[in-house]
Amino acid sequence: MQRNTRRVFSRAGTFFVTLGLMSGSMAVAQDRPTAEKPSDLPPSRVIAGRPLHSPPKMTVEDARKSVNAFITWAGQSVVEEQNDARRALVSAAKSPELIQAFIEEIIEANKSGDTSRALVALGLLGEMRTYDGAKFLVEFVRMPLPTKGTVIEGELQEEAQQARLQAKAIAGVAYLRNAEFDREVAYQAGNHPSVIVRAEAISAYLWNRGDTLEARKELEPFVRKEERLYLDRVRRVSGEGAEAFNRKLTAYLKAHPEVQAPNPERKDPRPPEEKPNTYDVTPPKF
């Protein structure tokens, strides 16, 4: 590279440094975010204002609308309202119209792409433990996975999205605890094209049989050879203490020494930062 060229680059560099610093300083300037009607109430007061244990009624006369409202309520509901939902579902399970309304709501949520709503609706239908509901869930699990769309890190998002819903559906099929449907769960544990669904099928099959050795033996022939590890996979259960969890983990690692990761690898260190951000203010009181 000749001296003149060098000078041009050097000057251009200086010019862009100035420009860069200007744009940088503009970007760093933190004007506050604003909103038209923000709330001054702390969330503890907002939450206290929501009445608990008041699920909307599901009615045959207005099946679709009332089931829609129930799904919305269930999504917002909290753990201590889970039994309210379960009780309402036991009663709704006696009505084919309401089951059909749940199915239509699932189809609608799936079409709209709101996975969180579809997950809630699939969970509720599975919890109802009905033959017709389970039949639909099986059809849902068998739906072919999309083959086109957006790829992130080598994973087709449309495929992964549907697989996550199908995993929820297979858990509902397993929860029926019926021999005919159990065969489907076992089949999907080895044959579903997505590992996300196969993994959930294995977990749900075992959990619904109390994680017994017998259940494991029944399922093993269906599971792919390279995925037998999933039969022993550690599940963290809500409410389970550290001791119980750690015992399971120790047993798993002992039975499968091959899952031990190699030591992490080092790279060249980078120079220390010059201007550390020290903003450490306690967030507002809840």
Place this chain on the structure above:
Amino acid sequence: MNLKQGIALMSSVLAFGLATEAGAVCTQTAASQADRDLWNTHGCWQDFFLWQYKAYGLRSGDWSNRGWNDACNVNLEYPKHWNASYLLTYGMLDNWDQSFHGTEDYRATAEARSSNFHDSLYHSVTDRTDVFGTFTPRFWPWDTDRVETACPLYNPTVSNSNPGSRAGDYMHEGWHAYFDKYSYDNGNTGGHRPGPQGACTINGCDYFYFHGISKYVFGAMWENNGTASRFHSPNQVQVEFLCDVADQSQWWIPLSVRQTAASDANARAASRFINGPGYTCGSPRPW
């Protein structure tokens, strides 16, 4: 200034200019049910978002057409961003006998401040659809690391557009910053290892460094001993956070938020680790 620095500056400033000129935004027509359900627990709490933008080092220019001046519109990117921050700031139970880690760990991983977890960083946003988020280390010592979250965390029809998955990505990208702080190399495929390999079915794999519960004091997730016996990978930190949202969050966290977190955790645990699946969490009972 030498020739190399001149060229580097020119390209970075030009790239910055082009990036800021691109006026596109993510889909701003709706929010997922999980986002709305969590939102309803605060109803757009001003004190929080006025704290959050500083704690995450947000720069107004990055978010100007994304809700910076419409911070109560949950359909937009910035409100969704702070909704996820709200989840991890207040929503964790910090149950020593059952949680993998505590609020202190998750906050320090996500927030901007320099700490044992990472050097200073700031959160920005990108219109890319081929990533969930990115971590860009600083080029100059006086510069700041950048975490960008992308449209698949904001577009309402993508399954990761929910508060748990979004906050989970703050963990993931924040952990890339951790790797840089402590000079660890996690591979050259976007900071991961190429795949599929082993039990990992995607292209961007990690190892899972199994550890029991109560093995890290809250606030000590950053600790490592240079071996696999005390270490975390980005996807692992993300899975452990999502599992804590699913099973160990505050009583008022809506079930839609918990269920989507469990679904993301379990899908991620089954598909992203070379040495077999990570833990599974959330109940197999449908409701």
